[in-house]
Amino acid sequence: MAKSKFEYVREFESEETLLPNCWIVVRIDGKAFHKFSAKHNFAKPNDLRAISLMNKAATCVMQDYKDIVMAYGQSDEYSFVLRKSCTLHNRRKSKIMTYISSLFTSSYVYHWHSYFKDQKLKYPPSFDGRIVLYPTDQNLKDYLSWRQADCHINNLYNTTFWNLVLTGGLTPAEAEKRLCGTLSSDKNEILFSEFGINYNNELEVYKKGTILLRKRLKRPNSDKHKIVILPLHIDLIKEEFWEENSELLQMET
Template sequence: MANSKYEYVKDFEQPDVLLPSTWIVVRIDGKGFHKFSDHYQFTKPNDRRALDLMNAAAVEVMKELPDLCIAYGVSDEFSFVFHPNCQLFERRSAKLVTTIVSTFTGYYIHKWSEYFPSTPLQPPYLPSFDGRAVIYPSNGILRDYMSWRQVDCHINNLYNTTFWMMVLKGGMSNTDAEQELKIFDEGHPTYFTQGTVSGDKNEILFKRFGINYNNEEDIYKKGSVLYRQFELQEPESAQEGEVDNSAVPEGKQSRSQQERLRKLRRKAQVVVDHVDIIKNDFWERRPWILSGKPGKLPA
């Protein structure tokens, strides 16, 4: 670029490089999706078409960016995870976030007609997403983040399933259903448990509507996990619930090493799964996610 007297304006740009050797999570959320979903009449409490569309867009993001090692989605949000060794865009936060948000939004719009063929998108009700990048210093904290999102999925889905059954099948108003559920929730902590709060909602679903929540589809209860599929490995013996808090590898990889790993990841299929990511088994059978080293491609 030729020098000019106007080039001084570059001095106003602020550095936004993320801390090295840390996990990077870019989390995107739908903007104004309550109005958006109401306008396009999404099925309550869950619209399988909308969830499948979110997953399809996320798969394309994973394909476009082989540096991503795992992603987790629920409702109108998705978390995309870069390994600590990632040097994409020199770890500049704005570049990582805007690339993921724009790529995801582009594919969401492109694939909309596949999942909603009789309902074309129309302004001003167009999908948009915001995003942010957060760094996590260890494997254990990264796993805790993923567990947090899956716990939220369970809590919110159980509440929404109960609420909408009370409204749609029980004939209650939104206000009355909210008030009854509020009585159960007051004074109880919201954590992943089958204790009082969850038990009350399960009882409402079963006794009033004949619904066994355990039989609901896993995509609704556990959300969607996206990762590159290599050959599964037998898990090593470990205490249930134990979290790996070992430090992530330090040091930068050379550009040639990065490119070789990208090529190997591109060859792997991106799969969409609906499984428990809180316990150790998921991570032990897929060690390539935390190690950043591609495994063996399935035969």
């Protein structure tokens, strides 16, 4: 086919290719969920419908992209880990990043009503996407540990903050002032002595976030297996997690 005289503009397109032999982490995060959660009456500090919908959207992404070995989610964010040797879209950065964030977003909207029932979706949410490469297994473990530690720190703060406001009758400004400079132990103590809450008994999904893993399950009455995507709310900071799921770091073929 003859080329048009306009074809030369293609030369302006550039494509970033992701370094080989590195773990690829795609992290998506909701845009202005401070406002989105308020407009949609999310429960404070944690809304189980919102968390389940995030997990559903992430599961949809993992079902479509088999190169994702695991995912980790908390609050309005999800991190997807693609195996080091993955050749998806020839490791073209923008393809991988935009496909994953748009599939996550469309799945979130598509499944909204299954989780929020009578709460109408008032406007279309969006999620940003970024890609970070981690060259060593330790870097990857530390990345995921960072996100899970962030979940715990924020959840302890938010749980104490909202108890001070909703049960304790403080204004948000007063609660913020009260918590300024406090340590974890202080927040645990406020929860226990003022509200009778033992933080250790809060739901694991709130304290740990959600890890999505692929697990091989045996079909009943058959030799056949099926692969399912399993949500777990457990500690991934301790080495024990990586020992019990040692296949994660070995999925390199």
